[in-house]
Amino acid sequence: MxxxxxxxxxxxxxxxxxxxxxxxxxxxxxxxxxxxKWKIPDGAPVAPFNTSGLSLADANMRLKRSLSEAWHLSGSDRASLARWYVGRWGGIYANKDVTLQGYVLLPEDELERAPLAGVATWSKILAMRDPTRYAIxxxxxxxxxxxxxxxxxxxxxxxxxxxxxxxxxxxxxxxxxxxxxxxxxxxxxxxxxxxxxxxxxxxxxxxxxxxxxxxxxxxxxxxxxxxxxxxx
Structure with a gap:
């Protein structure tokens, strides 16, 4: 059919x-x-990041917000934040650095219209950049x-x-x-x-x-x- x-x-x-x-x-x-049940790996590139007493759901929400705060700090290494969140947290290691860098540099309104083939990656970056507006x-x-x-x-x-x-x-x-x-x-x-x-x-x-x-x-x-x- x-x-x-x-x-x-x-x-x-x-x-x-x-x-x-x-x-x-x-x-x-x-x-x-x-x-x-999604676990947070060691070495989150934000501090302070205390998950003591939190469920995994609440800890993951706090992580996104902590990363978002780090993203918007002057002089932040946004490519490293994206690489850690997509790769270490998200388990997606296949992206080339140039691909991640392209997503990092795109404005949010352009990134949300990126090719769907990469959505599992770029929607994570959007959710990290602004978890109040975007989701994975x-x-x-x-x-x-x-x-x-x-x-x-x-x-x-x-x-x-x-x-x-x-x-x-x-x-x-x-x-x-x-x-x-x-x-x-x-x-x-x-x-x-x-x-x-x-x-x-x-x-x-x-x-x-x-x-x-x-x-x-x-x-x-x-x-x-x-x-x-x-x-x-």
Missing amino acids: KRPSGIALDVATLASLADLLTPYVAQEDLRLAETY FDARVSAALNALQIADGADPILFPDLLSRNSAVRAFQGWVRAKHGGARRVRKERAYPDYMALLREVSGRLEHDSPDRAEMVLFANAERLIQRAMSR
């Missing part, structure tokens, strides 16, 4: 997706201390958004498949292509702006001061949502 061309999400469609995502984030936000977009988050819609029985509007090392995510992507190949899809060049519009709408409804809580809920629950979707 020929896949339909992508769409840009209009106001009504974004509101409908937010209606689905908001109660899920509200429910799972209460469990982030239990479900969010990667394969787990995209899969979680798609799985939530399918599990709910909705006529899904699928966010793009992104490269993943996670076997559950890869299996789900293949399953979606086989079972929902005719579904509407978000246009690739609009995927990150539309994703951020959705997270900001949800965060506003929940009176969160930043979109990263919603993103972390999706990241932490991706595999559970995948299981729910594939068991329908």
Whole structure:
């Protein structure tokens, strides 16, 4: 079956997706201390950075804000901050220095329109630069958004498949292509702006001061949502 061309999400469609995502984030936000498991490696290039007594979710949020403060200090080594956050924290080591430097030098409004192939990297840099406005977009988050819609029985509007090392995510992507190949899809060049519009709408409804809580809920629950979707 020929896949339909992508769409840009209009106001009504974004509101409908937010209606689905908001109660899920509200429910799972209460469990982030239990479900969010991404560890922070040693050697964070910011000081002071004390995570004593914090959950991993809260520690990661504090890390982003500490790195953001360091980013905006006069004379900061932004390339080193980006390299540590993307590589050491994010586990993405394949980027060449010239690629990271290009992302570092781009203004935020241009960076958020960068090619989607690098979004797992450049969205981390955006989230580090300003965690109150931007959130990470990667394969787990995209899969979680798609799985939530399918599990709910909705006529899904699928966010793009992104490269993943996670076997559950890869299996789900293949399953979606086989079972929902005719579904509407978000246009690739609009995927990150539309994703951020959705997270900001949800965060506003929940009176969160930043979109990263919603993103972390999706990241932490991706595999559970995948299981729910594939068991329908």
